[in-house]
Amino acid sequence: MEPPRFLATFNQPAPKIPTGRRDITTTPAQSLTLLNDPFVTSQAAYWATQLIQRPDNSLESRLQHMFSKAMSRDATSEELSRWADAARDFAEFESIDEASQMTSLSLWQTMAHAMFNTKEFLYIR
Numbered sequence: 001m002e003p004p005r006f007l008a009t010f011n012q013p014a015p016k017i018p019t020g021r022r023d024i025t026t027t028p029a030q031s032l033t034l035l036n037d038p039f040v041t042s043q044a045a046y047w048a049t050q051l052i053q054r055p056d057n058s059l060e061s062r063l064q065h066m067f068s069k070a071m072s073r074d075a076t077s078e079e080l081s082r083w084a085d086a087a088r089d090f091a092e093f094e095s096i097d098e099a100s101q102m103t104s105l106s107l108w109q110t111m112a113h114a115m116f117n118t119k120e121f122l123y124i125r
Contacts, residue, residue, distance in 0.1 A: 009033045034117050041109075044116060048108035056102065059084050063111075070115050087111055 009029055034040055056062040063083045067075035075083070087107065091097075096104045115121055 006033065006037055006039050031117075034122075035113075040116060041113065044109045044113035045105070047112040048105050051108045051112070052103050052105060059087055059101065062102070062108075063087070066111070066115060070118075070121050083111075086114065 051062060051066070054062065054065065056065065060080050063080055064075055066083075067073065067079070087101070090110045091101050091104070091107050094104075094106055094110075096107055101107055
């Protein structure tokens with residue numbers, strides 16, 4: 001009967017009290033939760049598993065697919081360039097050679113986790 005702690009961080013209303021409107025806050029605890037919570041990291045791993053099973057033949061096509069799923073829109077050429085640079089940087093940091101990048105679970109988990117933490121993913125326009 002205890003509410004999920006993850007949602008409590010994001011101002012989940014008390015389940016036994018009628019609440020007409022949720023509080024709107026942005027706190028450091030929310031950012032840290034999105035970076036460190038096991039639920040978020042497991043969801044990034046789940047998405048990464050799905051991504052590496054796709055037959056994408058380029059980094060850009062995979063990133064375009066991620067934008068489509070996460071943001072419900074196509075990425076701009078500038079965004080594709082920035083995210084491709086980030087993927088290469090993450091791969092270099094993790095010592096993943098270019099031939100293994102498209103099938104690296106850890107690389108795509110990191111990319112998914114990064115996308116989960118973008119402002120556009122978090123906020124409804």
